[in-house]
Amino acid sequence: MVERVPATVTWGLFAAWVVHDAEELATMARWSRSARPRLERLFPPVPWERLEVSQAHVTVAIGLMGAVMAAASAEGARTGGRSPLFQAALAGFGAHGVVHLAQAALTRGYTxxxxxxxxxxxxxxxxxxxxxxxxxxxxxxxPPASLAAFPVLAAAVHGLAHALTGRGRTRIRRPGRA
Structure with missing residues (x-):
């Protein structure tokens, strides 16, 4: 018997993503600057200066990913959770959480x-x-294809955010300010 999938599953994905990305929105830009000296000592070959991001970059990247997650949740709601897009987003989201734990363990601190x-x-x-x-x-x-697609999607989102905001570390200048 097939039951109806509640909106807490399909739209819940978007809600859970919003909660998670609110943490990233509030911390990523500042963390990328403050953690850099420690990360350079731990992993010297990594070009950390390229990975430092501005708040504008973070905001745009999160907004772009939000559009993807909203579309996946809407498709999940429309199809009762059967959509390959919804299931791929759900798999990628869960794997993304595990990656965060691994990053924190590797960097020996908050990420x-x-x-x-x-x-x-x-x-x-x-x-x-x-x-x-x-x-x-x-x-x-x-779904291995969806898990493999997630880093590609994340790179594309950050690449587009970089293109829209300029170099990741540059600040958007307000009119009348130098």
Whole structure:
């Protein structure tokens, strides 16, 4: 028997993403500057100066990813969770949470998103998959293509944010200010 998938599963993905990315929005730009000396000592070959981002860059990148997540959630709601786009976004979101935990372990400290990953991202993802299965929705067990696509999507979002805001570290100048 196929049950109806509640909106808490489909639109819940977008809501969980908003909570998680609010943490990233509030911390990423400042963290990328303040953590850089420590990261340069831990991992000298990495070009950390290229990875430092401005608040404008972070805001645009999060807005772009938000559009993707909203579209995936809407498609999930429209199809009762059966959409490959929705399931790929859900898989990528859950994996993204695990990546945050690994990043924090590797860098031996806080990284943006690590607080909401074990509290929101991972629990929501596990719960949503369970609800889909309980509702009789065919799920793509371990969609490797969607997991491989996630870093590509993240790079594209950051690349577009870079193009829209200029060099990642530059600040947007306000009229009348130098």
């Amino acid at each position: 943006p998103g690590v607080v909401t990953s074990p509290l929101v991202v991972i629990p929501f993802s596990v719960w949503a998959w369970r609800r889909l299965k309980a509702a009789g929705v065919p799920v793509d067990a371990g």
